[in-house]
Amino acid sequence: MRSFSLLILSSVPSALSLCPPPGALLPPPAIKKNSFAIPDSTFESLPWLSDTTFAIKAQIGATNVFQYSHIAPGYHDPAIPLYGTKMRIGSVTKLYTVLAIKIAREKIGWEDHIGKFVPELARNAAYKDITISNLAGQTSGLGRFGYVGDLATIPGFQAAQFGIPVVNNTLPGCDPYPGGRPCTRKELLEMYNTDQYEPISPNSGPLYSNIAFILLGLALENVYGKKYEEVIKDLIFTPLKLTNSTFAVPNDTATTILPQKGDSWFVPDFANYNPTGGIWSTPDDMMTFMRALATHNLLPAIETRKWLQPHAVLPSVQQLVGAPWEIFRPTTTDVKFTRPIDMYTKAGGVKGYAGWGILVPEFDLVVTINAAGNSSNKAVQDLLPLIMNPVIAFADANAREQAKAKYAGTYTLPNSNDSITLAVDDGPGLAITAFSMGGVPVLRSLAALQGVPIDNFSARLYPTDPDSLGTGKETWTINLDTINTAAAFADLNCNSWNNGDPFRYMKERLDTLIFEIGKTAVSKSSVLSVNLVGWRTVLKKT
Template sequence: MPLHKLLLLLLLHIAVIDAIHLCPLQGPIWPAPTGLSNDATVQSALKNITKTIQNASDAGNFSGASLSLEIFDTSSSNALLTYAHTAKEINTTLGVSKVDENTVFRIGSTSKMFPMLLLLIQGGFSPLQDPISKYIPELKAAADDLLGNSTKRNNGIDYTRWNEITVGELASHLAGIARDYGVLDLTEQASLLQSLGFPALPPAQIPPCGVPNPCSRKQFFDGMLQSHPIVPTSSTPIYSNAAFQVLGYVVEALANGKDFEKVMKEKITKPLNMAHTFYTTPNSSLGVIPSYQGEYWWDFDIGEEAPAGGIFSSAKDMSTFGRAILNSTLLPQSTTRRWLKPLAHTSSIDYAVGAPWEILSFGNERPIDLYTKSGDIGTYSCVLSLDPDHSAGFVLLGAGNNTHVSLALASDLVSQSLLPALEQAAKNQAHARFAGKYALGTGNSSITITTDDGPALVVTSWVNNGTNMFPSYMALSGITDPSMLSIRLYPTGLESPGQLSFRAVIPPPLPSGIGPFSSSCISWVTVDGSVYGNVGIDEFVFNLDGKGNAVSVSPRVLRTVLPKTK
């Protein structure tokens, strides 16, 4: 075929795909790829990431910060990529002289992942529905006082509704409570504030603890109970470190009074062999210490707020931690799936909030959600990013000046190369495993499955007992133009030994929309919308060999199994 005709057909094919408005289901469009250490597409992307990060560092885009990066997947305990950059401005007398995957950094608010995981390990999702007053006697007393005091009860601006707040609202930043108490209160810089026009405060209004003396539990609750609420519960996410200090106390309550550090060691760091993860300040010889204020921030003690932001770890350990979440090593898979979900919007359409996830959406063809948690404390920053669709993730640690901005830039650079490569690897592997012709020996029943420029596996021909099934599915779907029919098979995540489940999505004919009511994807509504003998017309099951490759497929509504012939 002449090249110009081939290009024309390709353009027409792409135009038809665009016109159909395929609307994939939310979530993976192919099974997660495996063996990524040997995948050419991913390996090429990893080399590009190394080069891009190094070039950005050489250009001074990371403000002289030391960096430690690991990219990982769940099919191996080894990292896909380990990269480290050591800044010139570090204190080698106190800390390491060269950063590697075991170098310890402070991870700031990424620490919040630890109390959240411990809550799920100890009680699953049940405690998240409980009122916080069930576990914290100081807050039960405050809730009882509020209910018995009409003045406080009618004052919604000055008094927090502790009787309304659940454990889950604290975990997802939906409690509406103050960000901190004591830690980094600006009374530490009272003279500067007064020179800027702020009034001098009487001693009773100055927190008695914070820096350099962390608050005791009593001081913390005495102060928090005087703090004004920010917004009503479950109205909008408002970031709170104090919420996770409280959750640290819930972890201890669920452990019958055992202190948080011991629970963390018993339930997380010891089972996962995270030897470079610490609840309290480790020996500085294990860490990277920036020359400017590095020693100060390495030793900075936030006391009992540590579950919110005080933990120390390494890139290798945090990769192990992230891999364990994706693999459900410490939790039932059903709990992990429930946990990896958004709970609130933010004002950015591509940024949602979970418990305590910061969920970022990438991609134009379909949203790929990264479940992330970033953290900053002084000269240290961390980003943990998990990609459930591809069973992969990365961790970035930074130490130096302006590390939050540096790690945000580095995370964008990693994501821009990594996500398309993971998607392409998943597509390539899906094609190799499932694409081909499936037919019975008589030839009267067959189906051909492949991949194209659109999402998911696509059915290109289908005959059952001599009947072309395309017109049949057009009639059932209300489609009159054959060019508008697209039957695409999406993985459901359901599996049995030697079997993998898919569902077909057939986009209905819809007019061009002018807004979200008329143009939003409704594929999630149409799945299993038509059943015959209690079996969905969209249900497909592939039977697999020992290597995970398809040997037959069953369009289950037809009560038949078609062996793969080529």
């Protein structure tokens, strides 16, 4: 008997940390009546207001919780709402390009090689390992630009001023900058097949590449037999009714923020660079687009979750690279339980215009920021924390308050001493504060099995099956924690993802609880009972 007990203990980590499993700590809040606000004074003293226009929108679920706009003097009629006004969104366009690839997943495989869709590259050994995933995830090894921005195309540039030997200019003179003569397909593909532009060491690390997305646009053209711009219109603009989103350069100053005399903004058609940054959109349209991603309007939830996964790491522990997501994990937001908050973002910026699309799935939060002006890039960077810090704190507080009202309490089996008590405290998830089955103090038994003193032991519930949330049966799991744990190298004591599903009895998981949801006199979505799967017992909420 002793050897059997030791065998069980040897298979279980001897110490766990207060470390939630990956994913949300609680279900996202449902905001029906908005009570969120940021004082106007937050935005009234920013240093670039005289030359930069901006608009912010934030939604939790389907509810608009915040919007704020500012029009730089002389750039737009103040009587016309800015939320329906066009601004270039720059590289936020890359999200539209990759979404179209995802929608076309039966035609374009994520791991297909680009040469399958661009035959001119198939004969070049440098592209034999370059996949759609590499291109979308910034790991193809391609450079940032092609001919665009080459110093030789800048009027008056003197190579000698930099100690560069003077070389005869043999560039074709196309695509030197937005608005220049667009390269023909032949000229464009010759560029990719030139030694100096070919990819190097794919998958060795991320390098932001605009020309990678031109190739994705060509892949879409190949499988649909039409121009990239028409593909985006058919797959995204039309289904989402984005009637104010376009690749065509607007010329109506009543409906577009355009440069004034003396401003040098990138307004001309992006042509070959449309898949990487050519969309004009409004704050309202961009919010509709980002909300469609959050609600899986055009892409199933399982595909969206796969799309959000990171592709590469960066020197900062708070940043990751996705396809083409820029994933931030700030730890300085004002949430009750301090932890990284996963923010899936895509920024865009060209001279004169900038945008940011942001998803925070944990709170079903979507934020958009649009700016136009001489300080547009600085503006969106300054505005990001001003909106994200307070709106995340608001969402976190509401999620906790609503979880307390819905799930916290004691669940019992009539005429027995079987019960479990759940609470929302200062920690993550739902705390199991008492748990007795058949007269056995279950928490004490679990602590002993883990080799953890009961006064340092914590068992907590998390909604690890997001697809079940909002249904009649919500699946949550128990994570076994310690309250205080010594610091460890590389946070090795935070290993919750490797400790799930620790115990089963006759096939059933002991860490799984299913809340049964139904109507009551108080609410249309109340917890009626909890099914302790491993114990084969249903306890009713008292």
